[in-house]
Amino acid sequence: MAASGWLRGPAIGQGSTATVYLATTTTSSSSAAGRTQQTFALKSTELSRSTSLQREHAMLSSLSNPHLVASLGATITSEPGGRIFFNLAMEYVPGGDLSEEIKRSGPLDEPAVRGYTRGILSGLAYLHSAGIAHCDVKGENILLLGSGGDATVKIADLGCARWVDGGDEAISGTPLYMPPEVARGEQQGAAADIWALGCTVVEMMTGKRAWPNVTDPVAAMHRIAFSGDVPEFPPNVSGEAVDFLGRCLRREPEERWSAEELLRHPFVNCEGQFAAGGSSGPETKASPRSALDWGFWVAEEEEPEVEEGLPANPHAEDFSSDSMAERLRRLTSCGVPLSPAPDFLPWEESSWMTVRSAVEVVVGAASSLLFRHR
Structure with missing residues (x-):
């Protein structure tokens, strides 16, 4: 199995119990051509406060609809200082709310x-x-x-x-x-x-x-x-x-x-x-x-x-x-014209930080992600 990891970038949303970050996953192989990346939204909170987030994951994992943000998987990670986090990966929708x-x-x-x-x-x-x-x-x-x-x-x-x-x-x-x-x-x-x-x-x-x-x-x-x-x-x-x-x-x-x-x-x-x-x-x-x-x-x-x-x-x-x-x-006259989505949030490459590299990421046939904590 190829080495896997994900990077957490800037925060793009804040709720009462969790913070949403922009994140990307990388799967590297022996050649540069074998490396793939996928951008997603990562909703994170401390495990001790994650009851609602775990319930959200349980609901989303059984649902699939084009008008509902999709769940891509979940993982539990240990962060610096010994803090344990529950992370829910979700489809990234770039047009804002x-x-x-x-x-x-x-x-x-x-x-x-x-x-x-x-x-x-x-x-x-x-x-x-x-x-x-x-x-x-x-x-x-x-x-x-x-x-x-x-x-x-x-x-x-x-x-x-x-x-x-x-x-x-x-x-x-x-x-x-x-x-x-x-x-x-x-x-x-x-x-x-x-x-x-x-x-x-x-x-x-x-x-x-x-x-x-x-x-x-x-x-x-x-x-x-x-x-x-x-x-x-x-x-x-x-x-x-x-x-x-x-x-x-x-x-x-x-x-x-x-x-x-x-x-x-x-x-x-x-x-x-x-x-x-x-x-x-x-x-x-x-x-x-x-x-x-x-x-x-x-x-x-x-x-x-x-x-x-x-x-x-x-x-x-x-x-x-x-x-x-x-x-x-x-x-x-009921038609609605479409226009390109605006840029969501600009960021510099230096603003990204590695959060977890010892996480296995499996990209399925439908381009969904499943996080498995080692």
């Missing part, structure tokens, strides 16, 4: 929001079909390969994730993205991810958090839990966007649409784009073939649904009375 994109660009245009939302939903539908709730959906945990389109979106950081049927676990996540039932400490499941997705869509459209005037986490949780409010809907957006947000931001969890149902909503469902990047979850009914197939969800004879407590929006009535020409215009 959605929150950074919003900070750079401000409010995103609606076609871009549709594309990003479609990709997030595809990943969530897959997770939920596997019995896992993410529990911390937000822009910082949505990584991008480029700009726009569901193929560019990857959900990251399952540190707060839980098995839906796993019994009682402590509530976790980010207060401003928690739904009422989580803020009250009652339950946390797949429906909580849908509320958080709605908050993230509001953030994409406005460039601000869903609760922009609330800065104190305790005050935020109290308002979310007991006030009866929902996040304010963005102005000047399409009726489809208003209706989509209304399906996500319902205070009662059982009234929120599932990720699979939302993937069939005309706000995100564009023929051709959705078909290429849909969820790998369980089979569902066929999606409508055009924006004219709104009857797929709401029968013609049904009255338009009115949600109590949802903010009024002048576009809401237009959604139920659009002309055929207008619906066709929306369908054909």
Whole structure:
């Protein structure tokens, strides 16, 4: 077996329990031509504090979806000073996260929001079909390969994730993205991810958090839990966007649409784009073939649904009375242009440091990594 090792470079992320580094692996042979390198993200924390990271590894190792950051293996290492670390190697996504994109660009245009939302939903539908709730959906945990389109979106950081049927676990996540039932400490499941997705869509459209005037986490949780409010809907957006947000931001969890149902909503469902990047979850009914197939969800004879407590929006009535020409215009304008991913982080060669060389690295047929500690 050829000698193996990996190098840890600069930190590219910091969470409450772990630090994420950019890393590379090298496998050398007798000739320079036999040497290969692979860049990956390395999430590390001390072994004594690694419970959530080990749970994340256990979940990711059983999952595979184009809209989910892949696990490449894990190892335990002994660092200088006798400190023992648990390290999780993950796919490296060079485009940064959605929150950074919003900070750079401000409010995103609606076609871009549709594309990003479609990709997030595809990943969530897959997770939920596997019995896992993410529990911390937000822009910082949505990584991008480029700009726009569901193929560019990857959900990251399952540190707060839980098995839906796993019994009682402590509530976790980010207060401003928690739904009422989580803020009250009652339950946390797949429906909580849908509320958080709605908050993230509001953030994409406005460039601000869903609760922009609330800065104190305790005050935020109290308002979310007991006030009866929902996040304010963005102005000047399409009726489809208003209706989509209304399906996500319902205070009662059982009234929120599932990720699979939302993937069939005309706000995100564009023929051709959705078909290429849909969820790998369980089979569902066929999606409508055009924006004219709104009857797929709401029968013609049904009255338009009115949600109590949802903010009024002048576009809401237009959604139920659009002309055929207008619906066709929306369908054909749903594409999202792609642009090259920006450089992520520049670094000098001298900033890299060798962390562990006595580690065996096996590169499989699918270019995945398996770390084995000697």
